[in-house]
Amino acid sequence: MAADAPPPPPDVPAATAPGAAALAVAPPGIEVVGLRRAFGTVRALDGVDLVARAGAVTALVGPNGSGKTTLLLVLAGLLVPDSGQVRIAGHDPVTDSAAARARTGWMPDAFGTWDSLTAREVLLTFADAYRVERTRAAARVDELLATVHLSEYADQPAAVLSRGQKQRLGLARALVHDPQVLLLDEPASGLDPRSRVDLRILLRRLADEGRTVLVSSHVLSELDEMADDAVFLSRGRTVAGMSEADAAAGRRTWHVRALSLRALTDWLDASGVRYRPDGAGRPEGPDAAGGVLVDVDGETGAAALLRDAVTAGVPLVSSAPAAGALEQAYLALEEERR
Numbered sequence: 001m002a003a004d005a006p007p008p009p010p011d012v013p014a015a016t017a018p019g020a021a022a023l024a025v026a027p028p029g030i031e032v033v034g035l036r037r038a039f040g041t042v043r044a045l046d047g048v049d050l051v052a053r054a055g056a057v058t059a060l061v062g063p064n065g066s067g068k069t070t071l072l073l074v075l076a077g078l079l080v081p082d083s084g085q086v087r088i089a090g091h092d093p094v095t096d097s098a099a100a101r102a103r104t105g106w107m108p109d110a111f112g113t114w115d116s117l118t119a120r121e122v123l124l125t126f127a128d129a130y131r132v133e134r135t136r137a138a139a140r141v142d143e144l145l146a147t148v149h150l151s152e153y154a155d156q157p158a159a160v161l162s163r164g165q166k167q168r169l170g171l172a173r174a175l176v177h178d179p180q181v182l183l184l185d186e187p188a189s190g191l192d193p194r195s196r197v198d199l200r201i202l203l204r205r206l207a208d209e210g211r212t213v214l215v216s217s218h219v220l221s222e223l224d225e226m227a228d229d230a231v232f233l234s235r236g237r238t239v240a241g242m243s244e245a246d247a248a249a250g251r252r253t254w255h256v257r258a259l260s261l262r263a264l265t266d267w268l269d270a271s272g273v274r275y276r277p278d279g280a281g282r283p284e285g286p287d288a289a290g291g292v293l294v295d296v297d298g299e300t301g302a303a304a305l306l307r308d309a310v311t312a313g314v315p316l317v318s319s320a321p322a323a324g325a326l327e328q329a330y331l332a333l334e335e336e337r338r
């Protein structure tokens with residue numbers, strides 16, 4: 001299996017075939033319609049619809065118990081749904097499980113390893129299970145160990161790895177067969193700041209190579225930096241989806257700061273723009289620097305506000321979204337559902 005580019009699924013016709021223009025658009029990596037799964041009386045998934053695009057990182061966001069792990073287990077073919085449809089790169093993980101699994105890389109939130117095997121042996125065992133050609137497997141495993149910065153631990157028993165190092169080994173394991181679709185459950189948990197940055201860069205690269213990346217996390221600021229799209233789950237249902245464009249267009253809170261807080265608030269009052277304190281406390285002098293929070297309509301609204309403030313002579317020093325788009329959308333949804 002090629003190490004640097006995923007093979008096209010066998011049922012995708014060649015780009016030169018008749019009707020190639022319509023097929024040039026990659027099929028969605030993950031499609032889910034009306035998915036349901038109960039555990040006894042608990043309806044863990046109660047009507048999930050989602051599309052995760054090939055070539056994009058999609059964030060899976062939701063409170064504890066909202067069904068994220070259950071959904072990922074169904075997508076990975078490890079849990080059979082009660083009803084609904086799932087397609088992984090066009091394949092049903094229940095009725096066409098071999099094809100779906102061959103295209104799926106799965107990284108669970110807690111990754112158990114066989115502690116007596118070395119990091120290299122763990123990966124070689126999985127490469128074997130995924131039928132990666134033996135002649136290629138060794139090079140592939142070395143490459144992945146380097147990617148997740150574990151080369152120096154390659155021949156150490158997995159038992160000596162720290163939690164974060166085990167997470168990184170889990171990521172390498174998910175990639176060993178060069179999957180088209182990656183399912184990652186809380187991949188950053190236990191990682192140090194450097195490893196989180198590396199993870200972000202790696203997931204971006206994998207998506208840019210045309211893979212589908214679905215990633216769940218509670219750290220919304222982190223997802224914000226890497227995700228193109230987002231799907232929100234609440235009580236087993238998809239409650240909203242959000243694309244990068246939606247995030248840029250939506251109403252958001254901005255933190256605006258000026259050399260003189262009084263000049264800023266006087267101008268906002270005169271312009272009829274509502275604002276609230278930024279929680280940083282009152283500045284000391286009457287003309288001291290300070291900031292406020294202002295709700296604006298997307299980036300266009302923010303640009304207009306800043307232009308007008310500067311034109312009016314307000315000595316602005318900074319302005320930026322007060323929280324990430326995902327965090328704001330998440331909190332707004334929670335608010336709506338109260």
Ligand SMILES: Nc1ncnc2c1ncn2[C@@H]1O[C@H](COP(=O)(O)OP(=O)(O)OP(=O)(O)O)[C@@H](O)[C@H]1O
Pocket residue numbers: 039042043044062063064065066067068069070071
């Ligand atoms: N094997 C199981 N048996 C019984 N109930 C389960 C099982 N797995 C999950 N559940 C229940 O299904 C619901 C969804 O759980 P799930 O683990 O999918 O949520 P989650 O969104 O991943 O939560 P978290 O953010 O806390 O990881 C919860 O109410 C949970 O208690």
